[in-house]
Amino acid sequence: MSMVQSKRDRGLIGLRYVVLVVLAVFFLLPFYVIVRNAFSDNSTIVAARWQWIPEKFDFSVLQRLFADEQLGILKALGNSAVVSVLQTSLTVFVALLAGYALSRLDNVVGKILTSLTLFTLMVPAAVTFLPTFVMTAQFGWIDSIRGLVIPVMFSAFATYLFRQTFLNFPRELEEAAAIDGANPWTTFWRVVVPNSMGIIGAVGTITFIGSWNAFLWPLLISRSQTPTIQIVLSQFMTSQGVKYPELFAGALVAIVPVVLVFLFLQRFLVQGVETSGIK
Amino acid sequence: MSQGSATVRGTSASSPAGRTPSLWRRMRGPQGRNLWYAAFAAPFIIGLLVFVYIPIGWSTYLSFFEARATIRPTKFVGLDNYTYLLSDPIFRSSLVTFMIFALFIVPVTYVCSLGLALLLNGVRWGQAFFRSVFFIPTAVSYVVAAMVWRLSFFNGARFGLANSMLRQFGGENKAWLLGGDNYWYWFVVISLRLWLQVGFYMILIIAGLNRIPFETYEAAAIDGATGWKRLLYVTLPQLRTTTVAVLMLLLIGAFQAFDEFLNLFGGIGTYPNFARPPLVHLYLISLGGSQQDLGLGGAGTIIVTGLIVLFGLAQTWLVNRSERKERR
Amino acid sequence: MNLSRRHLFAAAGGIAAAATVSACGDNSGGVGTTTSPTAATSGSATGASSQASNVTLQQWYHEYGEAGVKEAVEKYAAEYTDAKVTVTWNPGDYGKKLSAALLTNDFPDVFEVEQGGSLDMIQAGQLAELNDIFDPVKDQFNPAVVKRFTYDGKIYGIPQVVDMQLLYYRKSALEKAGKQPPKTFAELVDVANAVATGDMGGFFAGNDGGLGVLGTMFIWASGHEQLDEGRTKGAFLTPEFYDAVKAYADFYKNGKGLLKSASKEWYDGTPFADGETAMQWGGLWSVTDIKAKLGDDFGVLPFPAMGAKGRPAVPFGAFGACVAAKGKNVEAAKAFVKWLWIDQEEKQIDFADSYGTHIPSKTALVPKATKLADGAGADAAKFVAESGFTNDIMWSGALGEAYGAALSNAITKGVDPAEAFKGFADKVAAELKRLKG
Incomplete structure (x- = not known):
């Protein structure tokens, strides 16, 4: 952004950097701790004196995790990837169409549908998901990719974000296309979507993160066939005790893919929110 | 891209085909476009009805029945579940605590996010890097984040980072998550929440800031508005639409606080009786704890939803009122 | 803290492991004889299951911490000939997963439940009565556990091991x-x-x-x-x-x-x-x-x-092997439960003693658990027999919550206990009335 900078501002710029660096250290600290603990043995983690750099590294934990066939971490990573990618694409597709429609339906139907969408954001899902689960079971979707994806792919949040974005989309472009005889479907794909990649990337990123990190839903749905990475990792924290190194090594395995995806997609996210904005 | 939604609605309101045509005509819209739009929205709306509204309706239905370990209850109990919950001191104190929590955490998160956004916007070099740093916690799950906070940072034993630091400076070990007359656990929860959430709202606010036309600042500078004055009289009013959206999301998030608490304090099937958000309490009653009372769970869901709607309306009213005042 | 039943078992369960006995199965012959009356009673069950030897049963366990338990229960299941038994091992929050599954049409036939079934499960009719297979051998089991498992004269779970x-x-x-x-x-x-x-x-x-x-x-x-x-x-x-x-x-x-x-x-x-x-x-x-x-x-x-x-x-508790009342093969499932947790004493000792330290639920098997033979293990077995307590089946989650809240006020905030528990008597009476319906 371009900002008018007064002399005083310029005088403060050094201070700003100091604050930024200090804050950055705090924000990165948890990542450091995960890495430190993942490569330490238990005695290092529970040592009375905090070791910023562990006196002895232990790389075997991570190796053991991947070597343990019972644990099936690779299979779980695969499942998580499939589920997240599927859920992300489907959610974005469905919400994109709906968000556009809601932004263009400026009659009473549009208002009602928008309110219906907004209202669901206010209803806490922690309790209503038990009926959802029972229905999913009724469909015979337990322990299947379908069961992991379909019931949770209709995101009111994503639809709402898209709608708010498209409210600001310049209609002249669409009208020009309509005059050329294009129907709304064609207009949507040829004109609207190509000009909205930013917000699509943004919603996609958020959906992917949510799906990858989901815990309660997969806990109920997945059994032996479709464990996700979050479920597999929950094994290290049982009532029998906590295995610190394994727990943190597992956490590392779980966050590396999503952080990579995130770093790759985040420019879309920033762009997307900037061009459209939530209003 | 900075036109407000009000203007957009204004232009579109004038486009429909006048008053004379039949209702059906009007509903179809020009060239039957509305039918297209309805078709666009259909998959989502159907999915929403099936996977969100049926469960909501079902929970509501259950709330009027004695429904323990069953979703096909037979014993109608009227409002008993509601009166039971509202007279349950644990649930009541949880509601009160979390109303206070919302009043606190919503402005604090907003101010922190705004602060970061303003801080970032004031620098050029390294802006993208710092933005990524503040934003990247968004990618971390509540489970993992809570683990780091609970087991490493704020572990009550001597090896926790916070306690190690405390001792180094001559302090004593603190049992951070102990509860009772020890309220330090709020510090743990709030720091965790801020770490996880501030980056996301910061991005929304940056986007809002970037939509403020350059000329507005120039004009303000000519009038001599700088520093705090500029923030108060230029930036914040211009940021209003973003602020409204962010505050609403924060409010919903505050009342629906769940994962970070469950993961910070919960064990397998157990949860202490402090630091208990309404949703955690309902979750324990209906699914995650030692009982499975879906009637109570349903009633609680309705109560919490009602509160969110109520507070949401109040918040919107407050923001609008301040806007009206300013206009005057 | 939640003081509910589950609390004990949350811990005990997770842990679960090892049990104590070592086994020699020398009195298994005797056991065979003792159980013969049962065989008679359950003759029809056996008949049914042999007719349908292609019956498949789903069996669920929670995740036991000790190495080898999973392999052991899979081996037990594989040795059963009257039906094909598929074992599912459930890491994570087993109780939640099980209770959610029991609401649906997709649930296991045989599964373990803390304390042999919760009041909610029993009242909702999710668990099959096991009196026909259990009553004839009732006296062989730890009386305290049997007492806790029995509700209104009915029993819904066969005790596996005691923790x-x-x-x-x-x-x-x-x-x-x-x-x-x-x-x-x-x-x-x-x-x-x-x-x-x-x-x-x-x-x-x-x-x-x-x-x-x-x-x-x-x-x-x-x-x-x-x-x-x-x-x-x-x-x-x-x-x-x-x-x-x-x-x-x-x-x-x-x-x-x-x-x-x-x-x-x-x-x-x-x-x-x-x-x-x-x-x-x-x-x-x-x-x-x-x-x-x-x-x-x-x-x-x-x-x-x-x-x-x-x-x-000392508090004790046990996982009970239960049968889903609405399963497709209730009789076959009962026959399997009877076979594994009543008849097969060598397996019971192996389960209790070979992987961690647990107390066999049959009194006669306790001396066979090597880990309970002397020292701490022996003391522990004695404590359960002499001073064992467990949460009442009607000590519901809500009561546990209310109790925990009052206790925490008294202990951590220094409120006078009589003051902290004021009104608790009414709460208990009301809750008990509610539970009885």
């Missing part, structure tokens, strides 16, 4: 301080304060200061039961109970011996084994690990008596 909690103490640390192992709670406080040093805490019972796991102990150890015989009201709101709570509150507030934070939770033996504390409230399941680290330098005790009318107490 319990107890007090570990470090002999050398007590000797150094010139203290005897505590017989009363007052002595426990005294010992804890005396042995505590800068490096070693005196007594540890969880990172919540012991409130969660010790909560109901105050009822039992001060000489009370949770509910009266008819389950119409609470049976513990007396001055003696309030004194017991006060004693703990005092320890919590002033006792330097109470270690409120350690590297692990109470259900993990590591803090004790690593010397973070001289005494720890823990599970029998940890005894193997502790022995490996400390050798003979430790002993075990029940929770000591509180006050003049008090008595020592």
Whole structure:
């Protein structure tokens, strides 16, 4: 952004950097701790004196995790990837169409549908998901990719974000296309979507993160066939005790893919929110 | 891209085909476009009805029945579940605590996010890097984040980072998550929440800031508005639409606080009786704890939803009122 | 802390492991004979299942921590010939997963449930009655467990193994301080304060200061039961109970011996084994690990008596093998449960003794558990028999919550116990009435 900078501002710029660096250290600290603990043995983690750099590294934990066939971490990573990618694409597709429609339906139907969408954001899902689960079971979707994806792919949040974005989309472009005889479907794909990649990337990123990190839903749905990475990792924290190194090594395995995806997609996210904005 | 939604609605309101045509005509819209739009929205709306509204309706239905370990209850109990919950001191104190929590955490998160956004916007070099740093916690799950906070940072034993630091400076070990007359656990929860959430709202606010036309600042500078004055009289009013959206999301998030608490304090099937958000309490009653009372769970869901709607309306009213005042 | 039934079992269950007996199956012949009446009763069941030998049964376990348990239960299932049994191993929150599954049409035929079924499950008709296979052999099982498993004369789960909690103490640390192992709670406080040093805490019972796991102990150890015989009201709101709570509150507030934070939770033996504390409230399941680290330098005790009318107490619990009432093959599932948890004593001993430390649920098998033959294991088995307590089936989650809240006010906030428990009697009566429907 371009900002008018007064002399005083310029005088403060050094201070700003100091604050930024200090804050950055705090924000990165948890990542450091995960890495430190993942490569330490238990005695290092529970040592009375905090070791910023562990006196002895232990790389075997991570190796053991991947070597343990019972644990099936690779299979779980695969499942998580499939589920997240599927859920992300489907959610974005469905919400994109709906968000556009809601932004263009400026009659009473549009208002009602928008309110219906907004209202669901206010209803806490922690309790209503038990009926959802029972229905999913009724469909015979337990322990299947379908069961992991379909019931949770209709995101009111994503639809709402898209709608708010498209409210600001310049209609002249669409009208020009309509005059050329294009129907709304064609207009949507040829004109609207190509000009909205930013917000699509943004919603996609958020959906992917949510799906990858989901815990309660997969806990109920997945059994032996479709464990996700979050479920597999929950094994290290049982009532029998906590295995610190394994727990943190597992956490590392779980966050590396999503952080990579995130770093790759985040420019879309920033762009997307900037061009459209939530209003 | 900075036109407000009000203007957009204004232009579109004038486009429909006048008053004379039949209702059906009007509903179809020009060239039957509305039918297209309805078709666009259909998959989502159907999915929403099936996977969100049926469960909501079902929970509501259950709330009027004695429904323990069953979703096909037979014993109608009227409002008993509601009166039971509202007279349950644990649930009541949880509601009160979390109303206070919302009043606190919503402005604090907003101010922190705004602060970061303003801080970032004031620098050029390294802006993208710092933005990524503040934003990247968004990618971390509540489970993992809570683990780091609970087991490493704020572990009550001597090896926790916070306690190690405390001792180094001559302090004593603190049992951070102990509860009772020890309220330090709020510090743990709030720091965790801020770490996880501030980056996301910061991005929304940056986007809002970037939509403020350059000329507005120039004009303000000519009038001599700088520093705090500029923030108060230029930036914040211009940021209003973003602020409204962010505050609403924060409010919903505050009342629906769940994962970070469950993961910070919960064990397998157990949860202490402090630091208990309404949703955690309902979750324990209906699914995650030692009982499975879906009637109570349903009633609680309705109560919490009602509160969110109520507070949401109040918040919107407050923001609008301040806007009206300013206009005057 | 949630003091509900599940609480005990959350821990005990997770742990689950090992049991005690070693096995020689020498009296299995005898067992065969004893169970022959059962065979007669369940003849029809066996008949049914042999007709349908292509029946497939789904069996669920929660995740047992010890290595080898999963392989063992899979092996048991594979050896069963009258039906094909598929074992599902469930890491994570098993209780939640199971109760959710039982609401649907996609649930296991055979599964383990803490304390042989919750009141909710029983009242909702989710569990099949097992009286026909259990009654003939009822006398062989630990009477306390049978009592707890029975509701209205019906039984819904066959006890698998018994788990319990107890007090570990470090002999050398007590000797150094010139203290005897505590017989009363007052002595426990005294010992804890005396042995505590800068490096070693005196007594540890969880990172919540012991409130969660010790909560109901105050009822039992001060000489009370949770509910009266008819389950119409609470049976513990007396001055003696309030004194017991006060004693703990005092320890919590002033006792330097109470270690409120350690590297692990109470259900993990590591803090004790690593010397973070001289005494720890823990599970029998940890005894193997502790022995490996400390050798003979430790002993075990029940929770000591509180006050003049008090008595020592240990909590116990058991997983029960249950059958889904609405399953497609209820009879075949019952036959399998009977085969595994009633007839196959060698497997029961193996399950209890080969992987961790548990107490076999059949009394006659206890002496065969090698790990219970002497030392701490033997003491533990004796404690359960003499001083074992367990949550009443009607001590519901809501009661546990309310109890925990009152207790926490009294202990952590210093509210007078009588004041903190004011109104609790009404709450209990109302809740019991509600539960009975």
